[in-house]
Amino acid sequence: MSSKNNGSSLAYRIISLVILVVLAFLFLFPLYWIVTGSLKTPQAINSASPDWWPKEFTLRNYETLFSKRTAPLFQIGSLTGPVIPGAIRWLINTVFMAVMAMLLTCLTAALAGYSLAKKRFTGRFLIFSLIVAAMALPKQVILIPLIREMSALGMYDNIWAVILPTVGWPFGVFLMKQFAEGIPGEMLEAARIDGASELKTFTTVVYPMIKPGVGALAIFTFINSWNDYFLQLIMLTSSTKLTISLGIATMQAENSTDYGLIMAGAALAAVPIIIVFLLFQKYFTKGITMGAVKG
Amino acid sequence: MPATMSPLLRRRENISGYLFLLPSLVFFLGFVVVPMGMCIWMSFTNANMDINTPTDFVGLANYVELWKDPVFLKGLRNTIIIVVVSVPVVCAFSLWVASAIYRMKEGPLSFFRIVFYLPVVTGSVAVTVVWKWMYNRYYGIFNYLLKNGGIIDKNINWLGDQKYALACIILILLTTSVGQPIVLYVSALSNVDHSLVEAAEVDGATNTQVFWRIKWAQIMPTTLYILIITTINSFQCFALIQLLTSGGPNYATETIMYYIYYSAFKLQRFGYGNAMGVILALFIAALSAVQFRLAREK
Structure with a gap:
C-alpha cells in the first residue's frame, strides 16, 4: 500500500491482487450461471454433476418462457393490441415504469434541489431536515399505508402505484441539492440583473451546471426502480400488469424445479439492466459518492 | 446573496423558492410523509386490507401483543443476528477491497468496482433464483463441490435445514x-490528504501506522455513512427470504421485514404490521444515533 516498493509491500500487493481476482470470479459466477443455465438442456440442469460450460446449447428455455403466457401488447379501454408473449409484456411494463420514474424524479428533484441549495425562503431548514430524516428510515415501513392510500386513490394494481412513491422518495432531492450547492451565487445574481425570469435562470444558468448530477440521478433512479421488487410485489397483482422481476418470481413459485426456464427469465430481467448500468457507470459512481450524507 | 434582503426581495425568494419546491413536495408529502403518519396512526388500530370495514382504535394492544408473539421475537432475534454479522463484515470487506484497488489505473479500478457492484444491479429476484439453484440439495453446485472435495459425504438441504x-x-x-x-x-481513500501521509512516511511510520493513524481518521465520515446504510440495508432484507424460505424452516429465517409483509398479506392485519413497522423504524433511528455518537467520540 506504500509508494515505496520494498520487498514486503510488493509481496503484499501480489497476494492481494490474487485474492482480488479470485473474488472477482466468485462475484461474477452467479451471473455466469444464470446466462449459461438458461441455455442448458433439462438433462444438464437436473444433473448431480453440473456442466461448467453447456455441452449442448438450446433455446428451449426461452421458447417455453415466451410461449407459456400471452398478453395483449396494450389495452386502452376496449381497444386491445395484438397478442404477444407475456414475458415481453412484463418487460415493456418494466421499461415504462423505470422511464417514467426516472423522468419525473429528475424533473422534480432538479427543481427542488436548486431551490433548497440556492433560495433563502422561510421553512427551508425544516423541509431539508424532514428530507434527511425520511432518507434514514427504511422505505418498507411505509408500504402498508401506501397500499391503503393507493386503494383509496383507485390506483391499486396499476403501474402508477409503483411509479409515484418512487418519485416521492427524497434521495433525489438530496443528491440534486449537493450538486446545486456548487453553482456560484454571482452567476445567479448576474442573470437576475440581466432581468432573466426565474424559469429562464433555471434553464440557462442552473441546468447546465447540474447536468452531470441529473445524469447520475437518472441512471440511479432507473436501476433502483427496475429492481424495486418489494414495492412491485405489494402493488401489482394482475398477470398482464406485472414487471419482469415480479413475473419471474411468480413463475418460480409455480414451477420451482424448472431451473432452465427460471434462468431464462432471470437473464431476461438482469441482462438489459446490466447493459444500461455498464453504459452509464461513470455517472453512477458519481451519484453514489455525491449522495453520501457525510457526518 | 446579501445578508440583509429587502422585503420585496425576500418575498420574491419565498415565492420562487416554494414554486420550485412544489412539484417535489407534492410527491414527498403525498407518498412519504402522509404514509408515515398513517403508519403510526394505524399501529394503534385494528385496520385490515379492506378499506370499507370500519377500524377501531385499540390503543397499545398491537404493541403489547407483539412482545408476547413468539414469531415476532424470533424475527427480531434473526434480524439482530443478520445486522450484527453483516454490518462489520461488509465494512471490513469493502475497506480491504477499496484499499487494494484505489491506487490502480482507471481501467482495472473500474473493472473491480463494476464487478463488486454487479450483484446489486442484477436485481434481487434474478440473484435470488440463481442462488436457490446453487443451494439446491440435488442439483446445486455447493453440494457437488463439497462432496467432490471430500468435505461432506451426504448432500445437505441448505435452505431446508434450521442449522x-x-x-x-x-x-x-x-x-x-x-x-x-x-x-x-x-x-474517500483517494481524497485522503496526501501531505500528511508523506510527512508520516518521512518520519519512518510503517504502512499499518499510516493507515490507522492517518487514513482511518480521515475516512471516518465515510465509515459512519456506510455503517448506517448497511444497517438499514440489512434490516430490509426481504426478497431473499420471501423467495427462498418464506421465513422457514420453523421460523429459522423469519425477520421483522418478512413478518410485516406476512401480517399484512397473509394475516390481513395492517394494524399489527404497522406496529412492527414503527418498532423497526425506532430501532433503526436508535441504532443510527448510537453509531453516530460512537464515531463522533473517536
Missing part, C-alpha cells in the same frame, strides 16, 4: 451489499 438456512441467506446478502461501500471507500 444452515440463516447463514445461507446472510451469505447472499453480503454479496449484494458490498458494491456501494466499495465505491464510497475508493473515493
Whole structure:
C-alpha cells in the first residue's frame, strides 16, 4: 500500500491482487450461471454433476418462457393490441415504469434541489431536515399505508402505484441539492440583473451546471426502480400488469424445479439492466459518492 | 446573496423558492410523509386490507401483543443476528477491497468496482433464483463441490435445514451489499490528504501506522455513512427470504421485514404490521444515533 516498493509491500500487493481476482470470479459466477443455465438442456440442469460450460446449447428455455403466457401488447379501454408473449409484456411494463420514474424524479428533484441549495425562503431548514430524516428510515415501513392510500386513490394494481412513491422518495432531492450547492451565487445574481425570469435562470444558468448530477440521478433512479421488487410485489397483482422481476418470481413459485426456464427469465430481467448500468457507470459512481450524507 | 434582503426581495425568494419546491413536495408529502403518519396512526388500530370495514382504535394492544408473539421475537432475534454479522463484515470487506484497488489505473479500478457492484444491479429476484439453484440439495453446485472435495459425504438441504438456512441467506446478502461501500471507500481513500501521509512516511511510520493513524481518521465520515446504510440495508432484507424460505424452516429465517409483509398479506392485519413497522423504524433511528455518537467520540 506504500509508494515505496520494498520487498514486503510488493509481496503484499501480489497476494492481494490474487485474492482480488479470485473474488472477482466468485462475484461474477452467479451471473455466469444464470446466462449459461438458461441455455442448458433439462438433462444438464437436473444433473448431480453440473456442466461448467453447456455441452449442448438450446433455446428451449426461452421458447417455453415466451410461449407459456400471452398478453395483449396494450389495452386502452376496449381497444386491445395484438397478442404477444407475456414475458415481453412484463418487460415493456418494466421499461415504462423505470422511464417514467426516472423522468419525473429528475424533473422534480432538479427543481427542488436548486431551490433548497440556492433560495433563502422561510421553512427551508425544516423541509431539508424532514428530507434527511425520511432518507434514514427504511422505505418498507411505509408500504402498508401506501397500499391503503393507493386503494383509496383507485390506483391499486396499476403501474402508477409503483411509479409515484418512487418519485416521492427524497434521495433525489438530496443528491440534486449537493450538486446545486456548487453553482456560484454571482452567476445567479448576474442573470437576475440581466432581468432573466426565474424559469429562464433555471434553464440557462442552473441546468447546465447540474447536468452531470441529473445524469447520475437518472441512471440511479432507473436501476433502483427496475429492481424495486418489494414495492412491485405489494402493488401489482394482475398477470398482464406485472414487471419482469415480479413475473419471474411468480413463475418460480409455480414451477420451482424448472431451473432452465427460471434462468431464462432471470437473464431476461438482469441482462438489459446490466447493459444500461455498464453504459452509464461513470455517472453512477458519481451519484453514489455525491449522495453520501457525510457526518 | 446579501445578508440583509429587502422585503420585496425576500418575498420574491419565498415565492420562487416554494414554486420550485412544489412539484417535489407534492410527491414527498403525498407518498412519504402522509404514509408515515398513517403508519403510526394505524399501529394503534385494528385496520385490515379492506378499506370499507370500519377500524377501531385499540390503543397499545398491537404493541403489547407483539412482545408476547413468539414469531415476532424470533424475527427480531434473526434480524439482530443478520445486522450484527453483516454490518462489520461488509465494512471490513469493502475497506480491504477499496484499499487494494484505489491506487490502480482507471481501467482495472473500474473493472473491480463494476464487478463488486454487479450483484446489486442484477436485481434481487434474478440473484435470488440463481442462488436457490446453487443451494439446491440435488442439483446445486455447493453440494457437488463439497462432496467432490471430500468435505461432506451426504448432500445437505441448505435452505431446508434450521442449522444452515440463516447463514445461507446472510451469505447472499453480503454479496449484494458490498458494491456501494466499495465505491464510497475508493473515493474517500483517494481524497485522503496526501501531505500528511508523506510527512508520516518521512518520519519512518510503517504502512499499518499510516493507515490507522492517518487514513482511518480521515475516512471516518465515510465509515459512519456506510455503517448506517448497511444497517438499514440489512434490516430490509426481504426478497431473499420471501423467495427462498418464506421465513422457514420453523421460523429459522423469519425477520421483522418478512413478518410485516406476512401480517399484512397473509394475516390481513395492517394494524399489527404497522406496529412492527414503527418498532423497526425506532430501532433503526436508535441504532443510527448510537453509531453516530460512537464515531463522533473517536
